[in-house]
Amino acid sequence: MTVPVQLPxxxxxxxxxxxxxxxxxxLSLIRITVALQQYSDAPTDGLQFRVYRLVSNLCYIQDLxxxxxxxxxxxxxxxxxxxTFVFYLDYKKVGYISKFMQS
Numbered sequence: 001m002t003v004p005v006q007l008p009x010x011x012x013x014x015x016x017x018x019x020x021x022x023x024x025x026x027l028s029l030i031r032i033t034v035a036l037q038q039y040s041d042a043p044t045d046g047l048q049f050r051v052y053r054l055v056s057n058l059c060y061i062q063d064l065x066x067x068x069x070x071x072x073x074x075x076x077x078x079x080x081x082x083x084t085f086v087f088y089l090d091y092k093k094v095g096y097i098s099k100f101m102q103s
């Protein structure tokens with residue numbers, strides 16, 4: 001996917017390894033979300049904002065998925081349902097735009 005976004009070096013935690021564990025993948029997701037936070041004020045119909053929201057929602061989804069039992073309330077389960085739906089819509093839109101940009 002070609003997205004006009006430059007990530008700082010701190011976003012990469014893998015050091016070009018062939019395999020990473022779950023902790024490194026989650027840490028990388030959080031660092032990428034922080035790095036993309038500059039696009040949170042971008043126009044909401046733009047690709048950069050959609051990529052930011054896509055990664056941000058994924059970060060929040062993984063936070064709820066790994067939450068302790070005390071945080072698993074009906075409110076958070078409903079939020080998880082809504083987040084996954086918005087993630088799906090953004091994923092479709094970003095995927096369509098990136099396919100269009102490649103052709």
